[in-house]
Structures are given as C-alpha cells and as structure tokens.
Amino acid sequence: MQSDFLIIGAGAVGLTSAIALLQAGYQVTLVERGNVGQEASWAGGGILSPLCSWDYPEAVTRLAHRGMAMFAEAAESLHQTTGIDPEYERSGMLVLPPLQWEQAQHWCGQHHFDMQSVSVADYLPLQNQTGLLLPEVAQVRNPRLMTALRKRVEMLGGVILEQCEVQNFVYHAGRITGLHTTRGELHADGYIVTAGAWSQQLLGEHAMRIDIRPIRGQILLFKFEAPPFRPILLKKDLYLIPRRDGHVLVGSTLEEVGFDKSTTIEARAGLLQRVYEVFPDWKGIQPIRHWAGFRPGSPENIPTIGAHPTISNLYINSGHFRYGVTMSLASAELLLNEIIGRAQPFPVEEYRWC
Numbered sequence: 001m002q003s004d005f006l007i008i009g010a011g012a013v014g015l016t017s018a019i020a021l022l023q024a025g026y027q028v029t030l031v032e033r034g035n036v037g038q039e040a041s042w043a044g045g046g047i048l049s050p051l052c053s054w055d056y057p058e059a060v061t062r063l064a065h066r067g068m069a070m071f072a073e074a075a076e077s078l079h080q081t082t083g084i085d086p087e088y089e090r091s092g093m094l095v096l097p098p099l100q101w102e103q104a105q106h107w108c109g110q111h112h113f114d115m116q117s118v119s120v121a122d123y124l125p126l127q128n129q130t131g132l133l134l135p136e137v138a139q140v141r142n143p144r145l146m147t148a149l150r151k152r153v154e155m156l157g158g159v160i161l162e163q164c165e166v167q168n169f170v171y172h173a174g175r176i177t178g179l180h181t182t183r184g185e186l187h188a189d190g191y192i193v194t195a196g197a198w199s200q201q202l203l204g205e206h207a208m209r210i211d212i213r214p215i216r217g218q219i220l221l222f223k224f225e226a227p228p229f230r231p232i233l234l235k236k237d238l239y240l241i242p243r244r245d246g247h248v249l250v251g252s253t254l255e256e257v258g259f260d261k262s263t264t265i266e267a268r269a270g271l272l273q274r275v276y277e278v279f280p281d282w283k284g285i286q287p288i289r290h291w292a293g294f295r296p297g298s299p300e301n302i303p304t305i306g307a308h309p310t311i312s313n314l315y316i317n318s319g320h321f322r323y324g325v326t327m328s329l330a331s332a333e334l335l336l337n338e339i340i341g342r343a344q345p346f347p348v349e350e351y352r353w354c
C-alpha cells in the first residue's frame with residue numbers, strides 16, 4: 001500500500017514526526033540511509049533543556065519548553081507501551097560559576113522557571129562556591145529513547161526501511177512525485193525531510209534559504225560503580241551527565257569540519273582538562289569511550305518546521321542544532337498541526353521555510 005507520507009531520516013525528529021502522524025491516522029513510511037537512530041540522536045547527551053536558556057532567542061525557548069513539558073508523560077507512555085525505559089529523569093542541572101547571575105535570574109523570573117541559589121559544597125566535595133540549580137531540567141538516555149521510539153512506530157503500524165538512502169527527489173509541476181533511493185523509486189502523497197545535518201544537502205536546489213550545516217560534537221564516557229553526583233553539571237561550555245548506572249557523559253565540542261566524524265586527541269585532551277578542573281581526583285581515571293556526532297546546525301539554533309514555500313507536498317522538520325531531542329516532541333506537534341490545518345499553540349513565524 002502507498003503511504004500518505006514518506007519521512008526521510010529516522011533520528012529523534014523523524015521518529016517523533018512519524019508517531020505524531022501515525023496517531024493522527026496517516027500511513028507512514030520512514031526511509032533511513034543507515035539504521036534507525038544511530039546519528040546525532042544516538043550521539044547526544046539527552047539533556048532536556050537548552051544549556052543556558054538565557055543565551056537564546058525566544059523562538060528557541062518556546063519550542064524547547066513545550067518539548068520539555070511534554071517529555072515526562074511521553075517517556076512514561078513509551079515505557080508502558082513498548083516495555084523499553086528511556087530513563088527519563090528530572091535530575092536537575094547545577095550551573096557552576098562563573099555564570100551570568102543577573103541574566104539567568106531575570107530569564108528564570110520572566111519564564112517562571114524554577115531556580116535556586118545553592119552551595120555547591122552540598123553537591124560536590126571541596127567546592128566552596130555558590131551555584132545555580134535548575135531543578136526542572138531532566139534527561140533521557142538517547143540509545144534507549146531511540147529503541148523505544150522505533151518500537152512505538154512499528155506498533156502503530158509505521159513502516160521502516162533501513163539501509164535505504166534517498167538520492168534525490170522527482171519533481172513535476174509544483175509537486176514531488178517520488179524519491180529515487182538505493183532501493184528503487186518510492187512514492188507517497190507527502191514527503192517530509194528529517195535528515196538532520198544532511199537535510200540541506202539532500203534537498204539540493206529545493207532547499208531555498210535553509211542554512212543547515214553539520215556541527216561536530218565529541219563526547220567522552222566514564223564509568224563508575226554508582227552515579228558520583230546527581231544533577232547534571234554545567235561549567236561554561238562543559239557538561240557532565242550522570243546516568244543511573246554510573247556512566248557519566250562529558251561533552252562537548254562545537255566544530256565546523258564538514259562531515260568528518262573522527263574523534264580527535266585535541267578534543268579529548270581539552271575535555272579532560274576541563275573535567276579535572278571540576279574533579280581533580282579523576283586524574284587517574286580514563287574514559288571508556290569517545291565518540292562524535294553531527295548536530296544539524298542552524299542560525300541561532302532555530303529549526304525549520306513546515307511546508308515548502310512553493311512545492312505543495314514537501315515538508316521539513318530539521319535544523320534543531322543543539323536541542324533536537326529536547327525539541328522533538330513539540331516540533332512534531334507543530335508539523336502535524338500545519339499538515340492538518342490545526343491552530344498552533346504559539347507563534348511559528350520564525351520556524352517557517354522561506
């Protein structure tokens with residue numbers, strides 16, 4: 001049977017878009033070049049919040065906060081329906097000094113976002129400073145989230161084609177009429193690009209003014225017997241994310257190096273040096289893994305969501321840059337609203353494709 005929608009790219013954004021459409025009654029096929037959820041959505045830290053929200057424009061805050069508000073229930077529902085626990089946890093985030101106190105306080109007050117000024121010594125030994133605790137910040141465990149989302153798509157009747165690369169679009173008279181793929185030609189009524197860092201390249205001449213480029217991020221993984229601290233820690237651009245089983249993710253870098261997915265000695269050394277500033281006693285401990293992924297980088301971290309300006313059956317949901325997991329549920333909601341003509345929950349001008 002021909003699908004109503006072909007969705008290109010099965011990361012967090014493609015999978016959540018598929019679920020939203022399936023739940024609205026559409027037939028959906030996801031087309032994935034590799035395997036489901038193995039790119040940015042696997043590689044990321046799973047922090048469900050912008051790092052310092054006060055550094056970003058309102059368009060980021062609006063979408064991120066709606067996504068954050070949807071996550072607890074969605075994660076519980078995924079766990080219940082699929083049996084896979086994405087390990088959603090409201091662990092809070094402790095922002096260590098130096099930080100922009102005034103800006104942070106102003107932003108939290110304006111957005112009714114809970115914040116507490118705390119003694120860092122209550123969380124970390126030997127650190128006699130004042131930090132900013134954001135208790136509402138939560139996290140998920142990316143690989144588990146990806147597996148749960150995949151299973152949910154399949155349970156809802158979605159079709160997933162893996163090892164199937166979309167090579168280009170067949171265009172005729174203002175519409176897309178098919179996709180050329182490594183597994184032959186595919187057809188649907190509508191086409192949705194959720195190809196992350198590859199979205200602009202894939203769209204080619206149809207990309208219009210979209211500016212999405214790969215921004216490499218590297219992460220180090222440590223393993224302890226038990227979580228060595230509870231909240232996510234943020235010190236300038238370094239974050240440490242404790243998982244339930246004692247794994248700690250340390251990230252990250254922001255590198256514009258094209259599609260080169262290598263990990264580098266320089267990044268490893270730089271991350272380690274900054275970790276030792278927070279935990280001098282970790283000096284003898286080696287990370288057990290080191291990986292890289294490509295964020296779909298976009299100007300000001302604002303994704304593009306919705307219909308192509310001139311091709312009536314082509315849509316995009318991409319460019320979520322540093323916060324694609326955080327924004328995924330809300331972004332899928334906005335896309336569905338546009339497709340079915342339902343009112344949006346807030347102004348969406350900034351996300352439009354133009």
Ligand SMILES: Cc1cc2nc3c(=O)[nH]c(=O)nc-3n(C[C@H](O)[C@H](O)[C@H](O)COP(=O)(O)OP(=O)(O)OC[C@H]3O[C@@H](n4cnc5c(N)ncnc54)[C@H](O)[C@@H]3O)c2cc1C
Binds near residue numbers: 039045195199327
């Ligand atoms: C190191 C790092 C840390 C991060 N930390 C966080 C965090 O803590 N919190 C947060 O919210 N976000 C974080 N992010 C960002 C987040 O991971 C991304 O914004 C998000 O995963 C993007 O999801 P996506 O589905 O658009 O892209 P992806 O997950 O990259 O998925 C795109 C998919 O499209 C497929 N594809 C591409 N081209 C084609 C084609 N031609 N045909 C078929 N399939 C194709 C790819 O194979 C891929 O599977 C982080 C990212 C990185 C790299």
